[in-house]
Amino acid sequence: MSAGDPGLLGPPTAPGPTPPTGPARERVIDLQGVTKTYGAAEVAVHALRGVDLVVEKGDYVAIMGKSGSGKSTLMHIIGCLDIPSTGRFVLDGVDVRTLDERQLAAIRNRSVGFVFQSFNLLARTTAQSNVELPLLYAGVGSRERRRRATAALESVGLADRASHLPSQLSGGQQQRVAVARALVTDPALILADEPTGNLDSEATAEVLGVFERCNAEGRTVVLITHEPDVAARAKRIVRLGDGSVLSDERLAAVDAVPSGAVHR
Ligand code: ADP
Ligand code: MG
Numbered sequence: 416m417s418a419g420d421p422g423l424l425g426p427p428t429a430p431g432p433t434p435p436t437g438p439a440r441e442r443v444i445d446l447q448g449v450t451k452t453y454g455a456a457e458v459a460v461h462a463l464r465g466v467d468l469v470v471e472k473g474d475y476v477a478i479m480g481k482s483g484s485g486k487s488t489l490m491h492i493i494g495c496l497d498i499p500s501t502g503r504f505v506l507d508g509v510d511v512r513t514l515d516e517r518q519l520a521a522i523r524n525r526s527v528g529f530v531f532q533s534f535n536l537l538a539r540t541t542a543q544s545n546v547e548l549p550l551l552y553a554g555v556g557s558r559e560r561r562r563r564a565t566a567a568l569e570s571v572g573l574a575d576r577a578s579h580l581p582s583q584l585s586g587g588q589q590q591r592v593a594v595a596r597a598l599v600t601d602p603a604l605i606l607a608d609e610p611t612g613n614l615d616s617e618a619t620a621e622v623l624g625v626f627e628r629c630n631a632e633g634r635t636v637v638l639i640t641h642e643p644d645v646a647a648r649a650k651r652i653v654r655l656g657d658g659s660v661l662s663d664e665r666l667a668a669v670d671a672v673p674s675g676a677v678h679r
Contacts, residue, residue, distance in 0.1 A: 440669065442505065443603050443635045444470035444493055449502035451488050451658075462488040464658035465502070472603070474669045475626070475636045477646035480655035486639045487608060489655065493637065494606050495523040507603045524553055528597030530607035530638075534589045536581040542568060542592045543577040549600050567595035571625050587618025594625050598634075605629060607638040611645055623648055627673035648673065 451463040462485045470476055480486050491497040492504060495511060498519075504511050507526040511519065536545045546564040555563070568574050571591040581589050590610060597605055605626065611619040623645065630636045630650075638649070646652050650667040653660060667673070 440471040440473070441508075442469055443472050443474075443507055444468060444637070445503075445505040446492075446499075447503040449489075449492060449499040449504055451485075451492065451497070452500045461658055463492075463499070466655075466658075466660055468653065468660065468663075470635060470637060471669050472635055473630070473633050475630045475650040475673060476638070477649035477652045478637065478639045478655065479641070479643075479646055479652060480661075484655040485658040486655055488658075490606060490608050490637075490639060493604075494527050494529060495519045524549065524600065526603050528594075528600065528602040528605045530590070530593050530597050530605065530610045532609040532612040534581070534586075534593045534613075536589055536592060536596075538581055541578050541580060542573060542584065542595075545581070545592055546596045546599050549596060553600060563599050564595070567599040568592070570598065570628075571595045572621075585618065586614050587621045590614060590618065590622050591625055594622065594629075598629065603635060605634055605636045605638075607636070609639055609641065611640065611642065619645065631672050 446466050446468040449463055449466045449468075450461070453460040453462055466485075466489065478486055478489065488497070492499055493506070495506060498504075498511060506522060509522055511522070514522065537548070543561070543564055546567050547560040550560040550563060565574065565577065568577050571594050573588060573591055573595065576584060576588060576592075581592070584592065594605075594610075607626070610626075611622055614622060619642075626636050626638070627648065636649075638645070640646050647666070650665070650669060650671060650673065652662075652664045652666065654662045654664075
């Protein structure tokens with residue numbers, strides 16, 4: 416890909432038609448008729464069966480559904496870790512069908528911050544270096560890496576733990592380091608798969624507080640959760656069943672301030 420490749424670096428494609436209610440907002444996620452089928456013929460698994468989902472900038476969406484309902488498949492597609500079998504997916508203004516592997520990796524690194532259930536921190540590496548890692552991959556110089564990682568650790572309340580190894584941090588602190596790592600590239604979207612699944616209630620509250628502050632700053636958050644208490648703090652709950660959207664419930668306006676965001 417050349418530096419001038421319009422598919423990735425050009426202006427965002429024009430937004431789709433204005434939704435019937437509310438003002439037009441930038442769409443961070445726009446899935447239309449997305450299917451995902453694993454395998455072929457009689458062993459084919461239809462993990463997604465035609466999902467339409469639009470997520471506007473600044474929303475905070477919880478995705479719920481039974482095991483096997485397609486949540487992780489949907490997250491992989493939204494995070495450009497996998498591509499739909501059929502249908503259209505526009506991420507942050509870019510139609511991912513037009514991208515090759517390298518361009519997918521580039522948009523993933525630029526537009527999405529991932530948070531996983533198991534933190535996925537490098538064990539022998541300090542919090543600071545873990546947070547710097549995505550910037551290293553993006554080719555950012557060392558001074559700028561240090562500055563931005565320090566700011567990201569500050570934003571999750573862990574500036575004083577920068578030189579600690581993951582093993583020297585609690586589960587909640589490790590997950591906050593992982594959130595700092597997700598934030599450090601300044602992505603449009605935070606994508607979290609069961610981020611509180613391994614945490615006790617106090618650590619869950621800490622991590623949700625960080626998501627809520629991120630969201631209050633205008634960042635879009637999409638998280639998968641089994642926990643109704645966690646989902647209830649989002650602005651919208653999308654329920655999946657057997658590869659389809661079963662319900663889509665709005666709890667608070669996209670531009671509302673999340674309830675936990677005022678605490679620090
Ligand atoms: P969830 O995250 O909601 O538990 P998944 O998206 O992981 O659901 O899985 C949806 C369906 O797709 C399940 O039936 C699962 O077994 C199947 N599936 C997921 N990944 C693969 C894969 N790589 N190959 C084959 N089948 C898969
Ligand atoms: Mg899953």
